[in-house]
Amino acid sequence: MADVVLHQLVKEYPGGVRAVDELDLAIADGEFFALLGPSGCGKTTLLRSIAGLETVTSGRIELGGRDVTRLAPGERDIAMVFQDYALFPHMSVRDNIAYPLRIRKMARGERHRRAEETARGLSLGGLLDRRPGQLSGGQQQRAALARAVACHPRLFLFDEPLSNLDARLRLEARTFLKRLQRDLGVTTVFVTHDQAEALALSDRMAVMDAGRIRQIGTPTEVFQRPASTFVAGFIGSTPMNLLDAVVDRDTLRIADAVLPVPDTARPHLRHGEKVVYAARPEYLTLTAEPPPGALGGVVAIVENLGVGALVTLEVGEVTVQATVPEGQEPPVGACRWVVADPARVLVYRAADGELVG
Ligand code: ATP
Numbered sequence: 001m002a003d004v005v006l007h008q009l010v011k012e013y014p015g016g017v018r019a020v021d022e023l024d025l026a027i028a029d030g031e032f033f034a035l036l037g038p039s040g041c042g043k044t045t046l047l048r049s050i051a052g053l054e055t056v057t058s059g060r061i062e063l064g065g066r067d068v069t070r071l072a073p074g075e076r077d078i079a080m081v082f083q084d085y086a087l088f089p090h091m092s093v094r095d096n097i098a099y100p101l102r103i104r105k106m107a108r109g110e111r112h113r114r115a116e117e118t119a120r121g122l123s124l125g126g127l128l129d130r131r132p133g134q135l136s137g138g139q140q141q142r143a144a145l146a147r148a149v150a151c152h153p154r155l156f157l158f159d160e161p162l163s164n165l166d167a168r169l170r171l172e173a174r175t176f177l178k179r180l181q182r183d184l185g186v187t188t189v190f191v192t193h194d195q196a197e198a199l200a201l202s203d204r205m206a207v208m209d210a211g212r213i214r215q216i217g218t219p220t221e222v223f224q225r226p227a228s229t230f231v232a233g234f235i236g237s238t239p240m241n242l243l244d245a246v247v248d249r250d251t252l253r254i255a256d257a258v259l260p261v262p263d264t265a266r267p268h269l270r271h272g273e274k275v276v277y278a279a280r281p282e283y284l285t286l287t288a289e290p291p292p293g294a295l296g297g298v299v300a301i302v303e304n305l306g307v308g309a310l311v312t313l314e315v316g317e318v319t320v321q322a323t324v325p326e327g328q329e330p331p332v333g334a335c336r337w338v339v340a341d342p343a344r345v346l347v348y349r350a351a352d353g354e355l356v357g
Helices: 043-051 093-103 108-121 137-150 167-184 195-201 219-224 229-234
Strands: 004-013 017-027 032-036 058-063 078-081 155-159 187-192 204-209 212-217 241-248 251-254 257-260 274-279 284-287 295-304 309-315 318-324 335-340 346-349
Touching: 004 043, 017 043, 017 212, 032 043, 032 195, 043 078, 043 155, 043 187, 078 137, 093 108, 093 137, 108 137, 137 167, 167 195, 187 195, 195 219, 204 219, 204 229, 212 219, 212 229, 229 241, 229 274, 229 346, 241 318, 251 274, 257 295, 284 318, 295 318, 309 335
Parallel strands: 032 187, 032 204, 078 155, 155 187
Antiparallel strands: 004 017, 004 058, 204 212, 241 251, 241 274, 251 257, 274 346, 284 335, 295 309, 295 335, 309 318
């Protein structure tokens, strides 16, 4: 096992694209760490740099206390599973799993025994003689995982390994990966653009933007207290409400509504300052009777979420979304008022998008 330390890492592609930009990161031994961010933010480049598949421009990569920055991929003791599995189509599942062991010059009998043992652990025991083309997507994925697991690496790197699976298999595979990582205790870095996957799987996660880390923390920390409007807008299965507001003494004005300032933000705000009022749809309730000062509007859209619904309310020029429990969906066109749980409201500075409190 090993911890991963990245120090001032830079990766520039020819043409001047800085895909990783002076990035510092420490991942603990045994941690399941997710890298999340919009397309093009540098997730894959970072993972490939750790694997040694990209030569970094500058900075240092340490694995288990050893500087591996200039080592070839094969010398790093890392297993990487890609989105497309990259199984060898002309080899059997057994030979695919045993391939990295052959490269490591393990004796034939031993490597076959290890391949079979790993395959059994992943419910692939009956499929060892098949070729990848004769397997389902989920079985191919497990075969790719088995190949990664069999060489007992010190670090797993996963690049969207579940993205080719349908919704049900994906959920199954997610649980499987979590269990595998827990049982093996191998440090794992997992790239995904699916924030639900990152929240579900990781011990900690980092949200990246333009080659840098914008926030790092446990899924709960990142979900409950996004450090900036960028992260707030990115995390959550329904996007967070981010409403322009102005500080008016002890209140916030949004359109015609006057809302209380959350206690955590109050000491840091100036009268007249422009801010962003942020609340997740899950923490807002809708009422038919107007409470004093509340935001009120007209129900424009009601989307069925399976359990409950997501209601879009038009408050003049402003749009607010709130989830409602099953059976409490308002009719389109009805008037509703928004009540927020004050402990769940966050305030960001409009000028730089950073969290105030
Ligand atoms: P996605 O979620 O779309 O896979 P990503 O976050 O993994 O994106 P990267 O693939 O790491 O992002 O790309 C980061 C940046 O580097 C992008 O601007 C991309 O266009 C650029 N880039 C990636 N590979 C190369 C390359 N070989 N040559 C030049 N630029 C590249």
